[in-house]
Amino acid sequence: MAILDDFMMRAMLAGLGVVIAAAPLGSFVVWRRMAYFGDATAHAAILGVALALSFQISVFAGVLLVALAMAITVSSLTGRGYGMDTMLGVLSHSALAFGLVAVSFLQGVRVDLMAYLFGDILAVGHSDLAVIWGGAALVLGLVVWRWSALLLSTLNPDLAYASGFDPKREQLVLTLALAVVVAVAMKVVGALLIAALLIVPPAAARPLVKTPESMAFVAAAIGALAVIGGLQGALILDTPAGPSIVCAAAIVFALVSLGASLKAGFAARSRP
Template structure:
């Protein structure tokens, strides 16, 4: 019997893989105020699940394609006469609704919709682990490769253009990374909680860090600790694992926010 035969070990590895990819990417989501962007991309993944099942193809491939299409659509339409919050709200809820309706048309296909909405980390297999870690490696590789350009384009687009950096290209790179994270995270925390894994560790790390690089590392550590702790709490109290991970992340955020308020009051 190997370590990977233990479902808890597989779950911990899967959650940690998602956390170390989602948290640094979440820093850019926080800096760019793109919270709804993550939601819209995640909600589109349910439509990807339905299409993948309908055409008997890979769930990961279907989710990745729909997430990419959604993210590219948002990037293309932004700044063209649509208020960003309105555009994202319409696309996010429409994609989720169309996905749920499409799932209802599938006949002869057994699908645990709750697992896709809230995740089923305890059911992660070896093949899922390979996909998750390959996706995490791709996202981290993209972020490391383009870190300086992404950061410059995030802080000041005029400065980026003066330095020969194309802000739209950097936006597309973030879009690709976000779509990959959504595709690998759906098995772990589900559609409705993916945005939380992106945002909460990054928001928590913001008050604990002095530099952008430090914030990315601290966010990844917080996400990893939340995964391990959430798994432990779920196992001990028999609670849903994905939501337990997010709840623990929220507790960390509340503690860091309270500590920051105390420090300011002094």
């Protein structure tokens, strides 16, 4: 356990656990154009924090319960007169507002709201690592088990039906897995940055790959690079660790996008 006694090592392991689970799910978020879902679930997590502190239960348990409730609500209401983006937009901002109002009513409880909004990865303990990696293992197992069904339901719902898969059920599986990732990532990057960690690495990986499986692996590699680079940058520049990780991922995305644009430009010029 000596290697885990260093707070930077614990922070790095926590970040790696989150990005390994977030990469394949983030790929589905990008493919399905569900970027708002990460925001909605993450914003609802603040309400989970308030409820957990009110009832004196584990903050992780409160965040997970509210995130799961949000996932089920989104899956059940989508398609009933509202588009996915509209429903997620309404639920996202409403959940954040109710959560912040609920926190203001807490009496005799000291709440570090900045830590919940932007993460406190440097304060990750041994028990937090166990929760993060346990949640990551659960999500990865679920994704591996349902990979074919999730992918087919994402690419062609009609073909999924013909193959014996229910696209609505697979969407529910995806949203529940995303809720678990949001709950375990709360400690690392906070409610306002979780969606970025879900979306930016897969978006950066997309121009570099040709298959869905390789996109998930490359997204995980980019996320790991962002965690290591962001923590190193935070240590050197004395900046917040969570936002620094997201900034590192954004820099990788910018470099990949620039490279893809230059490659496309050279290819266009070389055509006869």
